[in-house]
Amino acid sequence: MKEKVLIIGGSAGMGLATAQQLIKEGFHVIISGGNENRLKTQAKELGNDCEFRVIDAKNTPDLRNLFFSLSGLKHIVVTISVRANASGIAQTEELDAKQAFERFWTSYNVLHFAPEFLNRNGSVTLISGSSAKTPLKGYGVWGTLHGSINSLVKQAAIDIAPIRVNAISPGGIGLRPDRQLVEHKGQAEDIAKMIVAVITNRATTASIIDVDGGERQGTWSG
Ligand SMILES: NC(=O)c1ccc[n+]([C@@H]2O[C@H](COP(=O)([O-])OP(=O)(O)OC[C@H]3O[C@@H](n4cnc5c(N)ncnc54)[C@H](OP(=O)(O)O)[C@@H]3O)[C@@H](O)[C@H]2O)c1
Structure with missing residues (x-):
């Protein structure tokens, strides 16, 4: 029987790339997102080992209902994006922050519900970001968000053990190769490969894994 992975935010970007990789590795995936047409199209392309669910993961009752509707879940990956008018702390109003x-709250709720719905040998993988480790003017809200996600991972890995909890910390995927130490221009597929590695490595928990071309070292800013 194939292991089931729910990807919250699986219809685009890193989530979609992760679905593609996981199916290649023999998993069954459930991709979720808000846009039904996009989900339908992607699920059709991904084939028989993919189903989809329409959900606004920011809505806590919807999220809980999604878990209720799925049986035998082994792993969850959270790759949702939010559109927010956020930059530095001095420039960002409370509502935008x-x-x-x-x-953060979607990630928190997934971890909160995980012990009830997830196989005890399963895992939750979140997305953080290199701005947590390299504070940067104009990115204060995002850096703080990513730092909070890193702390959430470390704490939840204890609180919901033996379920494993990890995060991948990307740099600016395809955005800022000038900040990175490698010539390779990072892609969603680079993040996806690391998510698959984390899901399949049963000794990995409480880990924040950098996939940022060395961006967090901040050598470009000096
Ligand atoms: N790209 C980078 O360089 C970078 C660096 C560090 C961190 N990150 C973070 O990594 C995450 C993934 O980035 P990405 O580039 O792969 O994002 P993306 O291409 O925008 O994909 C986001 C996915 O999440 C879904 N989604 C958004 N809001 C949702 C909601 N409320 N409920 C359910 N699904 C939702 C989207 O589907 P619908 O639109 O249909 O809902 C889509 O499937 C983001 O949080 C981003 O901030 C990105």
Whole structure:
């Protein structure tokens, strides 16, 4: 029987790339997102080992209902994005900062519900970001959000053990190769490969794994 993986945010970007990789590796995936047409199209392309669910993951009752509707889940990956008018702390109003933090609360709720719905040998993988480790003017809200997600991972890995909890910390995927130490321009597929590695490595938990071309070292800013 194939292991089931729910990807919250699986219809685009890193989530979609992860679905593609996981199916290649023999998993069954459920991709979720808000846009039904996009989900339908992607699920059709991904084939028989993919189903889809329409959901606004920011809505807690919807999220809980999604878990209720799925049986035998082994792993969850959270790759949702939020659109928020957030930049530096001095420039960002509370409401905009709170909007950015919707990603934190969705991640929190997934971890909160995980012991009830997830196989005890399963895992939850979140997305953080290199701005947590390299504070940067104009990115204060995002850096704080990513730092909060890193702390959430470390704490939840203890609180919901033996379920494993990890995060991948990307740099600016395809955006800022000038900040990175490698010539390779990072892609969603690079993140996806690491998510698959984390899901399949049963000794990995409480880990924040950098896939950022060395961006967090901040050598470009000096
Ligand atoms: N790209 C980078 O360089 C970078 C660096 C560090 C961190 N990150 C973070 O990594 C995450 C993934 O990035 P990405 O580039 O792969 O994002 P993306 O291409 O925008 O894909 C986001 C996915 O999440 C879904 N989604 C958004 N809001 C949702 C909601 N409320 N409920 C359910 N699904 C939702 C989207 O589908 P619908 O639109 O249909 O809902 C889509 O499937 C983001 O949080 C981003 O901030 C990105």
